[in-house]
Every structure is written in structure tokens, then in C-alpha cells.
Amino acid sequence: MRGIGPVSLILDFQGALQEASMKDGMANNNTASISQARKAVEQLKMEACMDRIKVSKAAADLMAYCDAHIREDPLIVPVPASENPFREKKFFCTIL
Template sequence: MLSGKMSSSNSVIQAQKLLDQLRMEAGMERFKISLTAADLVRYCQEHRHSDPLLTGIAASSNPFKDKKTCVLL
């Protein structure tokens, strides 16, 4: 009988925590996705000249470029 009461009180506590979490999430201010996506697109367009994935890396400044070539005999 005692373990049934403890189990019941644990589930009530868990339900209360979940309810508190959901209330907190419901009260959060949300951003409109269209505004956020537009800002992201604008940022990417403004910084595309410095993006190495778009412009590439000069061979002279690439630290990962092999210094020597491998020769097999």
C-alpha cells in the first residue's frame, strides 16, 4: 500500500513538472519564421565574399595542402 502511494505521488510530481515546463514554453515569445529566414538569407548574401566554401582557399594559404607529392616506385 505504501509503495502505491509513493508511486502515485511521484507521478503527480512528474505531471506538475511537465505542466510547469509546458506553461513556460507556451509563454515564450516566438519569432516569425519568415522574418528569421529572410535575415539568414540576407546575412549569407552579405558575407558570401568571405565564405571559403564559396570562394575557395588560395593554395598558398591552405594549411592542409600537402607539402610534398607522394611518388611510388
């Protein structure tokens, strides 16, 4: 391997693709593995272009979002019984 990281992985996969495509013999197996490797390369290219943030910042953003929307959360502020469609129905007459 050349290094560590998504770009070096892409380069290594592309090198493996070129080597696999040059070999003759098991063409059907190579075609399937080349197809899978190309899909992996495309996925790695997409992931390499993504902007990344630190976990601590993501957690702080999530906590801020939860604090800002706390009034809308039915698990924290319960739904009034009159508006709750899942409330237990009370029957006055029971047939035995």
C-alpha cells in the same frame, strides 16, 4: 481540455498534478510521474513566454545574414591554397 495552446496545456498539466498528488496508494510511482509532469509544466511555461516570429520572417532574416556574410564563407569563396592547412601535400620523392 480547456483549449488549444501552451497556457491551456499548462493548466491541464497542473490539474493532473493536483489529482495525482491527492491519490494515495502507489506513492512511489506517483512521485516519479509527478516529478516528470512538473518538469513538463516548467518547460511549457518557458515555451509560453518565448517571443515567436513567422517562418517567412525567420527565413528572410537568415537569407539577409547569409548575403551580408558571404565574403567570410569559405564554402562560397574558397580559401587560398597557400593558407589552407588541409591542402594535399605534394612529395617529390616516393619510396617504393
